[in-house]
Amino acid sequence: RRFDPLTPYHRYYIPQVLRQAQHVICDSESTAKDIANFCKIPTNLITPIFPGYDTSFFRFLDLPTSNYFLYIGRHNPYKNVQRVVAAFAALPDNSEYELWIAGSEDKRYTPLLKAQVQELGLVDRIKFLDYLPAADLPKVINRAIALVFPSLWEGFGLPVLEAMACGTPVITSNLSSMPEVAGGAALLVNPYSVEEIASAMHQLAVDAKVRSHLRELGLARAKQFSWEKTGLETAAILDRYI
Structure with a gap:
């Protein structure tokens, strides 16, 4: 198995940073569980917030399906x-x-x-x-x-x-x-x-x-995802600490 140079960064540095954080925002419930399990962060200090996407860019164009x-x-x-x-x-x-x-x-x-x-x-x-x-x-x-x-x-x-x-x-x-x-x-x-x-x-x-x-x-x-929704949910978390 080939060595990934980012492995030590994720395995040792990131957990130390997370343990010092007042609150952790992540991008899914699955990631929240991983953080809690592997980094031993209390679940009440982790909030999953879904990202959004560019709605003007990624959209249905009604093109014929290719092969x-x-x-x-x-x-x-x-x-x-x-x-x-x-x-x-x-x-x-x-x-x-x-x-x-x-x-x-x-x-x-x-x-x-x-x-x-x-x-x-x-x-x-x-x-x-x-x-x-x-x-x-x-x-x-x-x-x-x-x-x-x-x-x-x-x-x-x-x-x-x-x-x-x-x-x-x-x-x-x-x-x-x-x-x-x-x-x-x-x-x-x-x-x-x-x-x-x-x-x-x-x-x-x-x-x-x-x-x-x-x-x-x-x-x-x-349609249930948007950067506006992501921003509002993130701001609500930040308001607790600012």
């Missing part, structure tokens, strides 16, 4: 991209689809993913987009069959929210913070099961009614 599944994020092992690749390989008739992997390449992990793709004989079906300019993201998200984001852990999972705001169906994990963000508006899978991920991808590839249903659920769910 690709989309992953957005880093290539670190906890992001579970290897199982996404394996699930795509397990799809019936995967020659009819593509998998687009968006996110900055990492010399520690991307070569392993590309080697996996090579071994599976899917070089022409799985595309590594590297970093995507922000201006390109809404169209790329809007046209995808689905966002596939079965991460093993997330503090929040912003791509899930951004995809729902674009009306794009979401496949995500049934653990960590992702169920909180999805709120019943996504297909939840066991992220350790390639079979479950592949089954969810196949369902969305062949069933337009399910895609349409998830689109409506996702758009409605995304």
Whole structure:
């Protein structure tokens, strides 16, 4: 397993800072539980407040759906991209689809993913987009069959929210913070099961009614998040100490 230089920072420095804080604001109930469990912070000193998103940027564009599944994020092992690749390989008739992997390449992990793709004989079906300019993201998200984001852990999972705001169906994990963000508006899978991920991808590839249903659920769910709401809830906490 490759060493992450940020590991000592998160393991030793962050807990010390948290223990000195008067109050801790975090981005999900799942993160709040992690802070309480691993850093031994009393739960009454932790308040989860969901982030928002740019509503003028991430929105439904009513574009035709293309033939690709989309992953957005880093290539670190906890992001579970290897199982996404394996699930795509397990799809019936995967020659009819593509998998687009968006996110900055990492010399520690991307070569392993590309080697996996090579071994599976899917070089022409799985595309590594590297970093995507922000201006390109809404169209790329809007046209995808689905966002596939079965991460093993997330503090929040912003791509899930951004995809729902674009009306794009979401496949995500049934653990960590992702169920909180999805709120019943996504297909939840066991992220350790390639079979479950592949089954969810196949369902969305062949069933337009399910895609349409998830689109409506996702758009409605995304409306419950806003930076204004985040700011007001944060200000209410700060008022206690100022």
